[in-house]
Amino acid sequence: MKITLTVTGGFTGVGGKWEIDIPAAQAQRGTNPGDLESFAQLVGDARAAGVFGHDYSAAAQPGDASVPARLPARIPADLQTYQLQVDGESVRWSEPAAENPAGVPQLVRQLKQRIQRYAPRQPYPSR
Amino acid sequence: MKDRQLNVTRSLLRPARHPLHCIVPPHMLKEIVKRGDAAQKEWALETLAVSARLRGNREILGELLGLFPSAGDEKVRTVYDARGGEALPGVRVRGEGDPTSKDEEVNEAYDGAGVTYDLYRKRFKRNSIDDRGMRLDSTVHYGENFDNAFWNGKQMVYGDGDGQLFNRFTIAIDVIGHELTHGVTQFSSGLAYQGQSGALNESISDVFGSLVKQYRAKETAKRADWLIGAGLLAKAVKGIALRSMKAPGSAYDDPVLGRDPQPAHMKDFVKTTSDNGGVHINSGIPNHAFYLLAIALGGSAWVKAGQIWYRALQQFKPATNFASAASITVQTARGLYGSSSREEKAVVTAWKSVGIDL
Numbered sequence: 001m002k003i004t005l006t007v008t009g010g011f012t013g014v015g016g017k018w019e020i021d022i023p024a025a026q027a028q029r030g031t032n033p034g035d036l037e038s039f040a041q042l043v044g045d046a047r048a049a050g051v052f053g054h055d056y057s058a059a060a061q062p063g064d065a066s067v068p069a070r071l072p073a074r075i076p077a078d079l080q081t082y083q084l085q086v087d088g089e090s091v092r093w094s095e096p097a098a099e100n101p102a103g104v105p106q107l108v109r110q111l112k113q114r115i116q117r118y119a120p121r122q123p124y125p126s127r
Numbered sequence: 128m129k130d131r132q133l134n135v136t137r138s139l140l141r142p143a144r145h146p147l148h149c150i151v152p153p154h155m156l157k158e159i160v161k162r163g164d165a166a167q168k169e170w171a172l173e174t175l176a177v178s179a180r181l182r183g184n185r186e187i188l189g190e191l192l193g194l195f196p197s198a199g200d201e202k203v204r205t206v207y208d209a210r211g212g213e214a215l216p217g218v219r220v221r222g223e224g225d226p227t228s229k230d231e232e233v234n235e236a237y238d239g240a241g242v243t244y245d246l247y248r249k250r251f252k253r254n255s256i257d258d259r260g261m262r263l264d265s266t267v268h269y270g271e272n273f274d275n276a277f278w279n280g281k282q283m284v285y286g287d288g289d290g291q292l293f294n295r296f297t298i299a300i301d302v303i304g305h306e307l308t309h310g311v312t313q314f315s316s317g318l319a320y321q322g323q324s325g326a327l328n329e330s331i332s333d334v335f336g337s338l339v340k341q342y343r344a345k346e347t348a349k350r351a352d353w354l355i356g357a358g359l360l361a362k363a364v365k366g367i368a369l370r371s372m373k374a375p376g377s378a379y380d381d382p383v384l385g386r387d388p389q390p391a392h393m394k395d396f397v398k399t400t401s402d403n404g405g406v407h408i409n410s411g412i413p414n415h416a417f418y419l420l421a422i423a424l425g426g427s428a429w430v431k432a433g434q435i436w437y438r439a440l441q442q443f444k445p446a447t448n449f450a451s452a453a454s455i456t457v458q459t460a461r462g463l464y465g466s467s468s469r470e471e472k473a474v475v476t477a478w479k480s481v482g483i484d485l
Binding site for chain 1: 271274275276278280284296302306313328332359370384385386402
């Protein structure tokens with residue numbers, strides 16, 4: 001299971017990437033095996049919750065039943081956009097969140113915190 | 128009255144939740160604001176606010192705020208502590224006139240907001256972010272090792288940084304000036320945060336962030352470092368700042384962060400879908416134009432170059448691009464200093480130097 005997190009934007013404008021291959025990381029024994037197992041379990045929970053395939057970074061758009069018609073999208077300045085990919089599936093979101101009634105699932109934020117804990121940051125060009 | 132004005136502003140920015148929004152006509156809602164009881168007024172204001180948002184109409188917004196007397200000339204700063212969480216605004220830890228806190232980050236946010244308010248008030252005759260005395264609310268210690276600062280449409284928010292790559296985000300006063308200026312842009316031109324208008328939005332924040340720093344240090348354009356976020360990078364990082372207005376693309380070159388991607392000229396304009404179309408990248412082009420203008424005019428950059436940019440910002444529209452901005456700044460310089468004046472010619476030369484011919 002290969003997991004990749006990328007970030008772009010923010011005040012810094014500096015992109016970043018975190019990448020971990022769980023079987024390889026378990027073999028290297030650099031990270032507590034229990035932590036990696038629970039991380040993999042968290043990914044499974046996110047899959048079961050159906051978070052992959054969603055783009056929570058987009059503001060609510062006209063046509064959404066949950067918002068009034070012709071609502072202009074307002075993007076918070078200096079927001080950061082994250083993308084988490086797991087074996088080809090991905091989910092996107094922004095911090096701070098866009099005006100999106102669906103909100104960003106807590107599971108997604110937990111996955112972000114975990115991969116940032118276990119994998120080193122690498123450069124990720126914004127261009 | 129300030130609290131009421133704040134509530135109105137908040138209404139303008141939060142999602143709709145009342146089923147009767149937009150059914151009652153605006154003129155009737157305004158009458159309710161004037162004559163209704165407290166609950167009726169609040170409902171009418173919220174409805175008007177949502178109506179303004181639906182129309183994307185800043186004139187309505189201004190008119191709506193105009194239903195209340197000005198909040199006055201006072202600075203009203205409040206700093207909150209998120210205590211590592213993400214709930215805003217957090218716990219109130221310092222208000223206007225309160226004694227210095229033991230927390231350095233609280234004091235930096237408070238002082239930085241004060242200098243920014245003073246620059247806008249004394250040099251550009253602007254009464255706070257919305258030009259109507261809006262409170263300056265800041266939240267520090269947001270999130271866990273949070274590597275960002277942002278303006279969320281209502282307030283400034285600062286992370287502590289991870290300590291490995293980034294220090295606390297209040298460490299550099301230009302970061303504070305930058306974030307507050309996003310508010311100024313929101314209430315003046317409303318530059319859309321995408322593509323060239325987004326890069327212009329970012330550049331405006333860098334320009335006035337830098338001016339806040341120079342104003343506090345009483346520096347001339349010639350003496351200023353023209354760096355954005357100096358002090359923000361942790362010791363181990365190979366770099367001097369996040370951006371350089373003097374030499375875009377030269378601020379950092381680090382194994383973990385990568386290389387500063389900012390261009391200084393239109394020939395190097397970066398086409399990308401990342402970062403809302405490269406808003407933090409292509410801002411290097413108008414940033415450099417402003418730097419060239421400030422150096423050409425000399426003295427304190429906020430006196431002439433800043434004045435031209437500030438007045439022009441009031442004329443920008445949400446979709447203003449670099450070429451339109453250039454044209455507006457030239458017209459502004461002509462209006463302020465005269466046709467064929469040294470200042471007007473310097474603005475034309477500055478834009479031409481970054482690849483925008485007029």
